[in-house]
Amino acid sequence: MEASGTKRREPLLTREALREGFVHKMIANSGSALPLLTDQERQASLEGTLAARPSAGDVWLFAYGSLIWNPAFHYVEKQTVLIRGWHRQFCLSTPIGRGTPDRPGLVLGLDRGGSCRGVAFRIAASEAETELELVWRREMVTGAYVPRWVELQGSGVPAGTYAIAFTINRRAPNYVRPTSEADTARVIGDASGILGSCRDYLFDTIHGLEGFGIRDRHLDRIARLVHERPTNNSG
Structure with a gap:
């Protein structure tokens, strides 16, 4: 699959940011109407998630979208x-980061x-709370995701290994039920925001x-449809 034809910008979501x-x-x-979690609510979510971990020691985090790259x-x-019971889907409307209120974009949840192949990152137990606090500042701002423990399957992880995964909150106001790949490609092809x-x-x-070594045929089909559309340079 070819790139979009533009030079990739350095990510704005750095550790410092x-x-x-x-x-x-x-x-x-x-000016968005999206509800924001307070610092206390976000911290309680992190603490509650860590308190519910199936075993002590290092913490695994499952990545399926931008956390990978x-x-x-x-x-x-x-x-x-591989995780089972969940699948990667463009199901979260974003009127800010990758879109605007007038032309919202879509990001993954x-x-x-189904099932989903992705990447699991192991975070040292001694650094888990500090590092995950950064992740929570990124993923748990509006409550659009529900962090939960999912079982990992793979030759590189022991049986019975669990990781934190950010699953979509279907009650979130910007949750989008899946539509056709053509409609998804149309939104993605036209949307741009502060983050690109x-x-x-x-x-x-x-x-x-x-x-x-992971191929997602659903994403590949959407990408082919996006490639057929003209690039929107408004963002």
């Missing part, structure tokens, strides 16, 4: 894995059903997956 609350500020200053957290190991275009998000995800 996340520490400074970049995502929260971006949404708060946008821009993790922005420290880890000691990464493995290609884990929706119920949806096109680049799609292509970066495909290339990130390919780097681990």
Whole structure:
């Protein structure tokens, strides 16, 4: 799959930006009606998730989208894995980061059903809370995701290994039920925001997956449809 034809920009979601609350500020200053979690709510979510972990020790985090190609957290190991009961889907409308209120984009979530191949990152127990706090500042700003423990399957992880995965919150106001791949491609092809275009998000995800030997035929089909559309340079 070819790239979008533009040079990839350096990601704005760096460790420093996340520490400074970049995502929260971006949404708060946008005028969007998306609800924001308070610092206390976000911290309680992190603490509750860690308290529910199936076993002590290092913490695994399952990545299926931008966390693969821009993790922005420290880890000691990464493995290609499979999870069951969830699938990768463009099901979250974004009126800010990869879109605008007038032309919202779409980003990935884990929706119920099927299975998903992705990358599991192992974070040292001594750094888990600090590193995951950065991840929570990135993923758990509006409550669009529900962090939960999922079982990993793969030759590089022991049986019975669980990881944190950010599954979609179907009650979130910007949850989008799956539509046709053509409709999804149309939204992705036209949307762009502060973090860049949806096109680049799609292509970066495909290339990130390919780097681990993972092919997602659903994303490939959407990408082919996007390639057939003219590039929107408004963002």
